[in-house]
Amino acid sequence: MPSSLNLVTTITEDKLILHGLYHEADKSKPAVIYIHGFETTFYAHKFVHKIAEKFNQSNTPYLLAENRGTGIITEFINTDGVGKYYGSFREKLEEAHLDISAWIEFLKNEGYEEIILMGHSLGTIKSVRYLFEGEYANVVKSLILLAPFDKNAYLVVKNKDQWKKHVEIAKGKIDSGKGLESIPPEFDDYPVTYNTYYSWYKVDDLNCMYDFYRKDYDFPVLNKINIPVKVIIGGKDDFLFFPQFNKDGEEIKEILEKNLPKGDVTLLPDSGHVFRGFEDEVGEVVDNLN
Template sequence: MELLHRYTKDGLNLLGCHWRGKENGTCIVFTHGMFDNIIENNFVEICGENLSKKGYGFIFGHNRGYGVINSIIVKDRETGRYSGKIIGSTYEKFGESIYDVDLWIETAKELGYSKIILASHSFGWLKNLYYISKKGLENISGLIMISPPDTAGLIGRWEESKAMFLEAKTNIEEGHSKKIMEYKMLDIFPISSRTFYSYRKGGILDIFPLVESPENFGIFSKIDKPIFVALAEKDNIIVETPEKDLEKLKKYAKSTEDFQGEVILGTTHRYIRKEEELSEKICKWVEERF
């Protein structure tokens, strides 16, 4: 594995980890989820190593939402001057995630890969889907979705969400958009008012409405590439049951004839103790198609 340091189009310096594959081959470009990073992800290293052994490239690219609160070097595109910016999942603006996904896709192309599978875990799926909604599927040959959440829908089911959105809206209207919320995300992590407010129904990331399950499921139904979905049996992002959620997703994947869903039993959102099983299923799916 080699470390990559690259700059996004808006000047952020992000770290990527590259497990090398065959030249002019297939590369899996992975978008991590909320509060995640390469050090604390339990399964991505196993996936990267196993795929690389089989001749596939794998890039785990940090996005601006890595960790809780981070300090990222920023290079001004006009002056070339460097500065620092505090972001992380606590402060990130969801719409800017398009720069991060684009960075690692372009990096894979620069490294010589001819086919790109866009993969994600958790909140990273919403970033990938947002990228697709803006950039299309021209550069994408397939999709891997690990624990894809309907974040807006799930938060809307929280009893305390109304009070939380009211607090966030009040802070923003009073000119304190970066103010940390009184409530913590998942009862653990601090979250800024502007970031939390973007999680509301009808907001920018309300693009995967599995909780409501409307007839018009949006951009997901237009994806015409092979799709692999993995759900953990005891995951907190499950809407009904893993099996029923997969049935719904298969129904909404109207534009592809190649949809595969897998339930990983006996594990939760981070696939602890089931990392090898998850990796094996992903490798098998990739080998059969690319």
């Protein structure tokens, strides 16, 4: 079938209206949903443009999807016409599945039967979480994880063991009805609410999925993923590779390959977190998966 490119919307279970860019194409193929990272948008970063260009050429259906983590503080209008403020400052990871489900519903209504979730940075966490929390996890055929990051190592480097105390403080603030207040700057380098901080850093398996800094960690979440997973990482990604804990990007590549039962990991040794200067390589690797 001929392809077309359109701006589209979908509605989440909690009535948020989300926007996206939809490339309608071969409906016998799985449709790819791109889930952007922290503070950014579905159209930012040159590597996204390169992937879209490749998908256009190969007649691959895709959807560059807005989610409630767009920007830092972003107003989303709900179906009642009321503005709700989210963005990276306010989002909770436990709610990410609502956005992904809404986009999967959109694509199911378009006639697609299988989905590939392609996340970048924080979007890789949301993609993996969806397999465990999402309503339509059964239609997700595979994952593409671009620049997963060791968020907990970042916090350990900044605050050593103090971060555990900060998580307890955040929980106390939430319990006292102050979850929407901003954390103090010593908690993190990025402004978020206590709700968001606790969502990110409370200790559970889903929040520790990329704890590469822990030498004794057995990665229970990654080991439970039973679908193909393509991972692309950069050897100079400051949010992934911390020399205090890991020798190099090759070591992290080996950890991922060991703990993803159907994993395939590409290491770009000189690339950073957003693949600047390596967009062509990322586009080629991703397009070859289809």
